[in-house]
Amino acid sequence: MTAISPRLKHEVKDLALAPLGRQRIEWAGREMPVLRQIRDRFAKEKPFAGLRLVACAHITTETAHLAIALKAGGADALLIASNPLSTQDDVAASLVVDHEIPVFAQKGEDNETYSRHVQIALDHRPNIIIDDGSDVVATLVQERQHQIADLIGTTEETTTGIVRLRAMLKDGVLTFPAVNVNDADTKHFFDNRYGTGQSTLDGIIRATNILLAGKTIVVAGYGWCGKGTALRARGLGANVIVTEIDPIKAIEAVMDGFRVLPMIEAAPQGDLFITVTGNKHVIRAEHFNVMKDGAIVCNSGHFDIEIDLKHLASQAKEIKQVRPFTEQYQLGNGKSVIVIGEGRLVNLAAAEGHPSAVMDMSFANQALAVEYLVKNKGKLEPGLHSIPTEVDQEIARLKLQAIGISIDSLTPDQIEYINSWTTGT
Numbered sequence: 001m002t003a004i005s006p007r008l009k010h011e012v013k014d015l016a017l018a019p020l021g022r023q024r025i026e027w028a029g030r031e032m033p034v035l036r037q038i039r040d041r042f043a044k045e046k047p048f049a050g051l052r053l054v055a056c057a058h059i060t061t062e063t064a065h066l067a068i069a070l071k072a073g074g075a076d077a078l079l080i081a082s083n084p085l086s087t088q089d090d091v092a093a094s095l096v097v098d099h100e101i102p103v104f105a106q107k108g109e110d111n112e113t114y115s116r117h118v119q120i121a122l123d124h125r126p127n128i129i130i131d132d133g134s135d136v137v138a139t140l141v142q143e144r145q146h147q148i149a150d151l152i153g154t155t156e157e158t159t160t161g162i163v164r165l166r167a168m169l170k171d172g173v174l175t176f177p178a179v180n181v182n183d184a185d186t187k188h189f190f191d192n193r194y195g196t197g198q199s200t201l202d203g204i205i206r207a208t209n210i211l212l213a214g215k216t217i218v219v220a221g222y223g224w225c226g227k228g229t230a231l232r233a234r235g236l237g238a239n240v241i242v243t244e245i246d247p248i249k250a251i252e253a254v255m256d257g258f259r260v261l262p263m264i265e266a267a268p269q270g271d272l273f274i275t276v277t278g279n280k281h282v283i284r285a286e287h288f289n290v291m292k293d294g295a296i297v298c299n300s301g302h303f304d305i306e307i308d309l310k311h312l313a314s315q316a317k318e319i320k321q322v323r324p325f326t327e328q329y330q331l332g333n334g335k336s337v338i339v340i341g342e343g344r345l346v347n348l349a350a351a352e353g354h355p356s357a358v359m360d361m362s363f364a365n366q367a368l369a370v371e372y373l374v375k376n377k378g379k380l381e382p383g384l385h386s387i388p389t390e391v392d393q394e395i396a397r398l399k400l401q402a403i404g405i406s407i408d409s410l411t412p413d414q415i416e417y418i419n420s421w422t423t424g425t
């Protein structure tokens with residue numbers, strides 16, 4: 001194993017896992033041509049020279065490519081996990097050993113360790129924060145106001161983080177620029193929808209090995225993640241029921257051909273429940289009470305509060321692990337409920353997260369968002385900023401080019417037509 005500098009701090013599970021991590025990182029890179037091009041440019045231009053950067057992210061093979069690209073651009077980058085169960089320990093080891101990037105992340109770390117790692121990230125005195133769920137930024141705002149002067153800005157990866165940033169803005173505490181990566185079209189159209197759709201089912205299948213064909217699957221939330229999950233569940237032959245609180249999303253689900261019910265009516269029918277709402281206690285006591293014996297519940301939303309597991313545990317006579325990442329709660333009423341991945345993001349807890357091909361675009365957005373913040377240092381207003389449309393379009397163009405797909409372009413006549421109002425019937 002390569003010797004690492006004693007000055008390089010880290011908290012990873014086992015550095016001996018590095019060779020496996022290296023091999024898997026290389027494999028993921030095959031499907032990440034857009035980020036590769038950005039990394040090569042960063043290596044030449046060094047846009048982040050002299051800047052301290054913290055990334056709070058799921059430590060996956062794809063995140064490794066983002067970290068490598070940022071380091072190639074000159075950033076003094078440090079990584080922490082954005083969820084206690086989402087770290088791939090071999091990847092964390094390879095980042096330390098092969099790339100000399102400090103990583104503080106271990107799969108299965110407890111909440112206390114997770115919070116301590118957030119503090120370590122802030123001790124790095126970041127000029128840039130890449131956040132996923134807004135834990136680092138929220139801690140900065142609540143506990144380290146004096147460090148905001150060091151900050152050029154932050155980028156946010158996921159819907160839940162954006163919801164929190166909007167709440168900070170409303171409370172007047174978002175006093176620096178934050179780039180909304182989640183809402184870039186080349187992010188949520190693909191990552192939240194197709195990425196979550198495929199990897200959530202992948203996590204469920206790896207954890208349980210159940211046949212999905214013929215099962216009744218209840219998907220809570222018909223946002224981007226819910227749409228992808230429902231679509232893929234139907235593709236595998238399941239009967240899908242959607243629950244929603246937004247009437248427009250509910251109509252969309254109906255017209256996409258799904259049954260839509262309130263959770264209390266779906267609860268007795270479901271064999272498997274998947275929450276993707278970003279909300280809390282979407283499945284709670286009244287729903288557990290009417291579920292079938294052996295119903296399976298899991299979550300693919302950002303935090304582990306979508307299913308009220310505290311209540312479930314309080315009703316359990318016994319909780320036993322029945323397979324890796326799969327626990328059976330034996331209830332006092334004689335029935336049991338199966339929980340996958342402790343109610344945390346099932347696609348990262350029990351599988352490997354999104355496929356590289358979608359993360360290529362998500363992390364291209366992250367890399368270019370960081371560059372945008374740095375190029376516009378001191379010029380951006382405090383608050384939330386969208387990814388510029390040209391950046392979004394360029395990422396899509398590069399992705400199409402990489403997968404060998406050409407599209408039409410407007411003729412001069414068409415350009416004139418769509419820019420005029422004089423031609424009618």
Ligand SMILES: NC(=O)c1ccc[n+]([C@@H]2O[C@H](COP(=O)([O-])OP(=O)(O)OC[C@H]3O[C@@H](n4cnc5c(N)ncnc54)[C@H](O)[C@@H]3O)[C@@H](O)[C@H]2O)c1
Nearest residue numbers: 158159160221223224225244245246277278279300301302
């Ligand atoms: N698993 C992953 O890898 C992954 C990837 C991307 C996003 N996420 C997370 O997944 C969650 C959803 O993200 P999204 O982009 O789909 O968000 P979204 O806002 O597009 O969709 C959420 C949907 O849930 C609905 N909802 C809210 N409360 C509900 C309730 N009580 N019952 C039923 N429906 C309810 C909302 O009306 C909305 O339509 C967020 O927490 C996000 O951070 C996870």
